[in-house]
Amino acid sequence: MYTFRQALEEDFTAIAALPQNEQEAYYMFPRGTWPLKPEELYRASLERELAIVMERQGELAGYCSMYDVAEGESAWLGNVIVSPAARASGASAELLGHMMKQGREAFRLKELHLVCHSTNARAMLFYRRMGFLPYEVGKTDDWQGNRIARVLMKRNLTE
Template sequence: MILRHRPVKADDIKTICSFPLDAQELFYMFPKAQYPLTEAQLSNAITQRFDSTVVETGNSVVGFANFYRAETGGVCCIGNVIVAQEARGKGVATFIVETMTALAFNRYDATEVQISCFNENTAGLLLYPKLGFLPFAVEERSSLDSRRSALIHMTRKVP
């Protein structure tokens, strides 16, 4: 699978909205959104964020992420990470997180990149440390069904 990245375009929005398969997946990607993800919700988030990026293979968009914080010479925070179901387990998440991390270090001269992951998101918890992210804080949140949940904040310093 050959992967490429590029900035998101308006006609990508509908495709990205189809990636979260249920309310739980949407919660991991975008906790403030209501399931199902709508084009209006995603478009609004994109206008408030930085460097919204898609991953493509062939002519298909298969991944998405952006920064919800991007400080030149400071911290960049990756958010809205999601991979299409048919592309999961094929390196797309690694590619998008590495792409966003490189963008933070190269474009923003960031000193560190942060990413956060809910404790129920096993795939993310297993992936991010493999990519050099280390936990530094745990924040209590409410899960979709109002149970206690932990949002684990991780960081990767400039190499």
């Protein structure tokens, strides 16, 4: 149903168009500016060990990256987003499942970490269903300068 591949520079125009508003863009790429700039996302992807595009029937269905990989130990997931057309169809679970598999197989990871913002309750509940557990809460500012919680979550990959 879905296929996965390394993102190419030419993919980032479509990836930058996935967030439907400034809030979604912030959740996907907090250090970015709205509207997201393809070249900014592409430059960030070059700092990542993995930058994965998910496609369905040749169309972009999602994007996710993996960074700060400590082989045999842990890594971080970032820039998680699914296209509006693929939402509520299991695409998010497919994308995260693929990234967890890549972490185990390519890097022998024991755990994956991610950051979720307190105002993104839908994502927080989704990550919990996928086995991620919160382990630290800190403060950050959202795209409008409002103080929100930055929730660090992790998932054991050895179970």
